Amino acid sequence: MTATIELEDTWCASNYHPLPVVLVRGEGALVWDETGRRYIDMMGAYSAVSHGHCHPRLVRALTDQASKLAVISRAFHTTPLGPFAELACRLTGMDRALPMNTGAEAVETALKAARKWAYTVKGVPEGQARIIAAKGNFHGRTIAIIGMSTVEQYRRSFGPFPGGFDLVPFGDADALDKAITRDTAAFLVEPIQGEGGIIVPPEGYLARCRQICDRRRVLLIADEIQTGLGRTGRLLACEHDGVRPDAVTLGKALGGGMLPVSLLLGTTELMDVFRPGDHGSTFGGNPLAAAVGREALQVLVDDGLIERAAELGPWLMERLRALDSPLIKDIRGRGLFIGIEFDAERVQAREVCDRLAARGILTKDTHRNTIRFAPPLVISRELLDEAVWSLGAVLAEA
Incomplete structure (x- = not known):
């Protein structure tokens, strides 16, 4: 546990259960932690950072x-x-x-x-x-x-x-x-x-x-x-x-x-x-x-961000479905608002999020044993590809 996390745990009410990552900087669809490690933000702060970090x-x-x-x-x-x-x-x-x-x-x-x-x-x-x-x-x-x-x-x-x-x-x-x-x-x-x-x-x-x-x-x-x-x-x-x-x-x-x-x-x-x-x-x-x-x-x-979500969403959905993992129960969504639901008897969504974070991909689980891919709308295909590839690797490990 880092000093930052320990300080937060000591003085803040426990109404959240964050991933053990301390973020200090962001740009576009990327964020960096206090050690300088770079992550892809696939959550977009629950859609609050649709324009990307620090536009x-x-x-x-x-x-x-x-x-x-x-x-x-x-x-x-x-x-x-x-x-x-x-x-x-x-x-x-x-x-x-x-x-x-x-x-x-x-x-x-x-x-x-x-x-x-x-x-x-x-x-x-x-x-x-x-x-x-x-x-x-x-x-x-x-x-x-x-x-x-x-x-x-x-x-x-x-x-x-x-x-x-x-x-x-x-x-x-x-x-x-x-x-x-x-x-x-x-x-x-x-x-x-x-x-x-x-x-x-x-x-x-x-x-x-x-x-x-x-x-x-x-x-x-x-x-x-x-x-x-x-x-x-x-x-x-x-x-x-x-x-x-x-x-x-x-x-x-x-x-x-x-x-x-x-x-x-x-x-x-x-x-x-x-x-x-x-x-x-x-x-x-x-x-x-x-x-x-x-x-x-x-x-x-x-910046054409609405059109960008309309273009990248179906492409991302297709890439996710191509993973064809037996652990995935359903993939659903529209635009860059996609949920990947897992078979609860075989893997937990929180575990997937933890393993993704270890590979430099940040997102959060939600109800129905689902993780969300809702990145900033400025994200590139290359970063989306990296996120999909990492998810595939995590599911192969699981």
């Missing part, structure tokens, strides 16, 4: 703004926020934006918006609004959000939880239709379940959900915090089904790998429920975050 334009946007004005609160107007909100709305096809910091905060904001919309627009009796989510979801770690979770560890010993939530199987549009009542305000769903194990729903699922929500007067809210901003080969993953939701939550990559930035984007009808004092955040929409967020969106477009 020069994002570093410049951060430092330029930080040298002028960083945090002032929304009590005053600032020059970076309007252009950031405008670009985010124009790219996503939404009408209004509400800035927050973390992805969980964006989801909480969406829940509040949906409930107020239910009471003030739809006519649901006060205190009766319900929100439907999908089993296996991951929308964050707040008390309200884990109240929607079906993962026992996320919930155990943290209750009681706020009410007003219903759950349906992910990928089952008929179950959604049956679960909707007159008091249903919204259906909150990830286009692809990330922490659930990179679970891709049946083709056309979101399109059917859109039709059902329209017919039943229910909001469709897409949680695109992991899947959005080019990760799946489209700006938003719901575009694969030709769906425009009523609201979208964005985070992670929106901060360009620099700092936490999140947004709730929505239609005018939904976003107009907010009045001054209804909701806020000391740091949400601060000049530093807005400057970096706008530049992160612009870099996605200028």
